Amino acid sequence: MRLSSAFLQRYPHQLSGGEKQCVGIARALATSPKFIVCDEVVSALDVSVQAYVLNVLADLRDRLSVAYLFISHDLSVIAHIADRVAVMFRGAIVEEGPVDAVLRPPWHPYTEALLSAIPGLERGAGVQRIRLRGDAVEQGAQGRGCRFQHRCPRKLGAICETETPPVLQAGPGHTIACHIPIQARAA
Ligand code: SF4
CATH class of the missing domain: 3.40.50.300 (P-loop containing nucleotide triphosphate hydrolases)
Incomplete structure (x- = not known):
């Protein structure tokens, strides 16, 4: 040392x-x-x-x-x-992959917010600071849908409240658990 x-x-x-x-x-x-x-x-x-x-x-x-x-x-x-990173929100992995892939779009909305809070980290053009609404600690128990739904700035609607997000393949070894199709995300 x-x-x-x-x-x-x-x-x-x-x-x-x-x-x-x-x-x-x-x-x-x-x-x-x-x-x-x-x-x-x-x-x-x-x-x-x-x-x-x-x-x-x-x-x-x-x-x-x-x-x-x-x-x-x-x-x-x-x-x-x-080398690899798994992004967790309230005890579940929402995005996982090689670090280079996770630091660049497409992102899970939670990863996007985390990255937007880091001054000076290279993360592509046009990414603004994202302030999440609410408080993760105050959300309480949650049974259905996406566990990020109460804070997600990109929430789609009822599907996020009722159905568990699918794990989507965003690239080689790179997965995102979200209802937003990969093709609809920033590239
Ligand atoms: S599933 Fe819905 S609420 Fe959850 S991260 Fe994706 S868009 Fe947001």
């Missing part, structure tokens, strides 16, 4: 946030795992420290042949490190 041996003598309160994350990752790597779950591993860090930790993780991935499952609310972090 690019920490010198001097860190062996330090206590946690003597480490910065980024250094603590590096120690935590080093501890996870100590058993030579083939697979590590990285749950919001850089979310508490400054952007510059985030980039440092992500670069170290990418380097270790290539040198040690270790695989990561990255969990993040920040798609720019995922774009930086992932």
Whole structure:
């Protein structure tokens, strides 16, 4: 993790946030795992420290042949490190595919909104900031239709309230769960 041996003598309160994350990752790597779950591993860090930790993780991935499952609310972090991405809304995958495909249209409406919130992320021309209505936490239990229906800016109508969205093939290895036909989306 690019920490010198001097860190062996330090206590946690003597480490910065980024250094603590590096120690935590080093501890996870100590058993030579083939697979590590990285749950919001850089979310508490400054952007510059985030980039440092992500670069170290990418380097270790290539040198040690270790695989990561990255969990993040920040798609720019995922774009930086992932090969494949699954976008989840309220516990279900709504879009999945190679990261390059998911970052470009066609998108699930939720992916589109997430991407629109990231300043500076290349996502094609003409994409405006999308503010979702309502609050996901307040929607409560929902039995039928699309689980994104209460917040979707592209909701079609009754079909979204009554029928579970089909999983559509948007490209090689790229799927979108939505009633909007792939051909009708931005290309
Ligand atoms: S199925 Fe309907 S509500 Fe759900 S994401 Fe697609 S358009 Fe929006």
